[in-house]
Structure formats: structure tokens, C-alpha cells
Amino acid sequence: MSTNNYLRYTVILEPRGTFKGEIPRSDTLFGAVSWALLLLYGPGTLDDWLSAYTGHSPPALLSSCFPCKFDKVEGKRYFYLPMPAVGEFPLAELRDHSLAKHLKKTRFIDIQIWEALREGKIGWNHIVENLAVKGSPTEDEESATYIIDGMFLRHKGNQAPQIKSASTAGTAVNRLTGGALEGFLFYTNRIYFVDTVTYFLLYLDPDWEKKLFAALKFLEDRGIGGGVTRGSGAFDLEVTEGFPFADEDEGENWLNLSLYFPQKSEWEHIRNSEGARYSIVQRRGRIESSFYEGKKIWKRPVMMMEEGSLLPVMDSHPVYGGLIPVLKLVGGGTAMHYGFGFPVKVRGGAL
Template sequence: MTCKVVYLEPIGSGGVKSELRSDALWGAICWAIRLLEGEGALQQFIQSYLNEGSNPCLISSAYPYSEEWDKDTQSWTKTHFFPMPLLPTEASNRFKAEGMSAEAIKIKHRELNQDETHEQLRQVRFENVLKGRKARPEVDAIPKVIQRPMTHNTIDRRFAGTRSIDDQGQLFHTDDTYLQNLQGERSGWFFLIQGDIHLISAALRFLEHFGIGGDRSTGKGRFIIHGPNNFTLQTPSDANAQMTLSLYRPSPEEIQAIQQSATEKNFNYQLEERRGRTIWRKNKEQGPSKRQDEAALYFKEGSIFPLFENSRPFCGQNPCVGQHPAGFDIYRYGHAFMLPIKIN
């Protein structure tokens, strides 16, 4: 399988407000297109996901990579890490021996998947899992995504000092997300893209200066962005299932097709509810107004699906989660970045 890869090399502390999931990356790219190309170009970009027969840009969630200095080649060598697929659990035979029905086994698998923490695999082992080989646990150290609380203060720019309300300081705390570098290595994020990327390159150059995600004014979300570059994944030619590398919101037709083809082996997943917020400014005198968008339910990255009838690379939908006061609809990304996988 061939696609494009984009690398996010952290600047400074390398922190982000939250992990860079596919919907957050897509939203940042939309903002960049709007600011660079104008509202008309953004509307065309969004519409490309709604038109039948179009070839829109598909985006995976971001995953860590590490770089180690190679003394022989005198260059940095990258190692990519991918999520462990949500494969059938080893408890299947025990459930069958206990006389559980196929539907009850499916429910039990989902409960186990919800409780289990799935590790990440370096690319070579990930490709082996895609080809149906048994997953070997990682024994080497990998970059770990960590969260730590950070204390912030509110600044009153008029008096060049900290702000005080009712003689009380305005300290507050946020959880910052980082990649923990290993000794002798450096790390960053990468994500994959497919389809029409003619607007993406300029948007990425803009985001290199603008930042990605929240709290950019405090230094979060700052990256040197490399790519899009060519990227190859070794995938099986005899796949009997598929997995997603992005958050996936299936269409009603896809849900029906999945249900008709699902078994306890080829349908294992985790669910996650995602919700954003809309911020706008009514006028110059008033501050910004905020409103929570409607929640949308997604399949998480690593979820496994059957090769349902009419399976296609372009599946999923971008749900409308509200309407902006200016009158336009608000969409959240929900298309799957599917990879073929063989389940024995």
C-alpha cells in the first residue's frame, strides 16, 4: 500500500494540548485552507467529502516515531509505531466451551477491548500482524505518550503583571501531552494521507507557523513539518478484514453492511464519543462566545471490521455537529483510513 506521510518534528517542549487525532488534524487543515485560500476554497474542500465519486483527502490519526543516529550512514534513522489491531481475544474458545452464543461472545469481546490497554508496534511487527502472523510484544523501548499537569498564571497586559480578581491570584492547571524521548533518540509525530492533496501542502506550511491544536499562544502545537513524502506499508493480498488508523464514523449503509458480515473474529472495536466547541466573536466590544457542539460517536483507531460488500477505500462520513451563528454548517471528520488485514 502506498500513501503519503507527514512528520511533525516538535519545537521547544514539544507539548500539545491533546493527542493529535484525525478529526483534530482535519480541523486544523480546514482552518489553514480558510485563512490561506478563502471561504470558497474551504467550502469546496468540505463538499468533496459529500460528493459521490470524489477523491477527497483521507487522514489518519498521528502516531509516534523515533529517530536514532546511525554512525555508519551519518544520518537519523526513523522508526514508525502503529496501534496494535483489536484482534479477537484468546478467551474465544473458553467462551464457546461455556456455551455462549455468537452474539454474547461479540459483546464480551467489546467489554474486554474496552478494558485492555493496547500497545503500539514498530512498523515491521505491525506489518507482520497485518499479514496474519502472531503479534509479538514489544521488548524494545518505544516513545511513550505522557500527560503531566502544568500550572499557568493569567497575565494582565495593561499593567505588565499577573491578574488578580478580588485579591485572588488566577492560577490554573491544564494537562499537557508530550512524547517522552528515549536516551540517544529524538521523537515526534507522523500521520498518513491519501487522495487529493493539492491543498494540503500549502496548508501544512501555514500550520508550521500557526501551530496545531489549542493553547498555541503558550507554545503548544509547534512543529517543523516535513512532507508530504511517499510512504509504503506492506499489506496482505489475501486480507479477510480491515482496520482503521483514524476515528471512523460509518454511514447508515455501511453500518448495515458491517452487521450483515460481522463475526466474532472480524468485528472487534472500541467506541469513543467526541465533542468540540464553537468560538465566535459577536462584536469588538464583547469577548468571544463559546458553545459546545453536538457529540458524535466513533470507532477508535485499531478497530477491526469485515470486508463488507462494496468495501471501498473511501468510507465513513463527516457528521454535521451544529451550525455556526454566521449560518454555515459545522462538520467533524469521520472518514476511515482503512488498511487490509488477515485474521487467522
């Protein structure tokens, strides 16, 4: 895929409070931006936006959001990316079988390690041989180079983000009396950030730059994801040019940084590749509540490849993935689910 004509941005979202359920992923970001364009500019702009995705040059490609530790004292940020899909580690390579369990639970890897792996400067054998688990009584953290710190794999000298989750109780309200409805207690999982921000990467057609950033500014206060009517999902926006890593043009494989729905020919190519590694997740979105107040209208579920999947390059494809029709809307039109890949080239044998 060629991205030479796109602008490149790192979009930092500093949460004002919590996110509901999870850090926003690419399909959630796309849905929020699309509804914001509709609210700001009307149905004509939304139609233009969605129609542009049917060609070979989408107006924008979005990664999922990833965590970034912000050291306010040093003024330094530690960016993290999704843990690459590495498959099963042979037990012979692990000093302790418990390391396999910890590695399986690792979701994010700091960008210093990620770049070294991507460039082939180090391999997983080297990491395993110099690895310790933070807080483990059987591990020697002082002599280790790499640390498993909760769901993060970091270089010893780097800091891990602090992300916490907690369930909060709520109840449905009787609109006539204003009191709680008996038997309608529910719990919501919320994500909290401590000295931590989240960010996503963006390839952007210059013609859509003004409108897309206007949509993001609108979403600062409106919020992204579930629970926006209760204060979740709001953030302060910061945009910087470029990515926090080198954007390579060469490579036999690509690492995916979004939720990806392969087209038929792409899936056949992936299935016939020996080196492809990926994990699958089911996604099921809901129609924006402000347009159907009081109703929860669910889209059909979609199976997608997760962030961190390692896939073979297809030179004949200008883009990977597409929009997926998931619901016929009352009054005409079709709700679409975002399934474009966000490719980062990787040399053969790396990762």
C-alpha cells in the same frame, strides 16, 4: 475502497515543544487543515474542500497521528501504529494474569510486529509465548522476542518512543488590571516528546496537493490542537512519498487508522459481522478560537470507532464514513466533524 488514484504520503511532524492533551487525531488534523485553507485562500476554497467530501472521491483521507522513535545516532526511525483491537485474551494463553493487564494498557505496536500479524506470518499466541514486560522482576527479557515497554509493544531489537505528560498550572487574567483572577486556577495536561516525532498517513487527490501542503506549512508555526495561542502544537514538517508499510489491495477485512463514524449501511454491515472488533470513544470539538475570540463554542459530541478497529470490507463502498454536522453557525453554515475511515486491507484470519 479503491485508492488507486490517490497520492500516498507519510507526513512527519517533529514537535518544537508540546501538544496539549494528546497526539493529534484525524478529526483534529482535518479541522486544523480546514481552518488553514480558509485563512489562506478564503471561504470559496473552504466550501470547495468540504463539498468535495460529499462525493465518492474525497480530496484527502487522513489517518490519526502516531509516534515514531528517531535514533539520531543510527539515523533510523521506528514507526508505530495503533494496537489492533484484539478483544479478550483467554487466560489459558497467558503465562501470568498480569500480562493481560499490561496488554490492555498497550496502545501502540511497532511496525515490524504489525506487518507480521497483518500478513498472517505470526499470531497472538506466538507473541504471548515469547513476551516479556520491560523492568518486570519476574520476566526474562533476554529470552523474549517481544517486549511490552510502557504503552508500546515492540520487537526486542527495536526502540520505543519516549512520550511524557505533565500538568501545568495556569490562571485566568483580569484584563483590566493585568493580574490573576482569584479562584480561576486551572491545570493543563501537555505531551512532551524525547527523540520522538509523530506522523500521519495521507491519501491525497493530486488536484489538492499544492493547497493542502501550503496549509500544513502554515500550521507549522500556527500549531495544531489546543493551546496554540500559548505555544503548543507547533512542529517542523517533513513529507515523504509512500507509506512505511506495503499498501495491499486484497483482504476480507480492514484495519482502521483514523477516528471513524460509520454511515447507517456500514454500521448494519459491521453489526452483522462476526469478526468485527472495535472500541468506541466520544469526541467533542471546539470552534477555532481565532474566529470567535474570547468565546469557547463547543460542538455536539460524536461517538466514533477508534484507531485499531478491525472491520469487514464492503465492496460496494468507495469510501467509509463521512462528515458529520455538529453545529449550526451564526450567520449561516454548519460546522462539520471529520469521520472518514482510513482503511488498510487485512487478510482473513490475520490480526
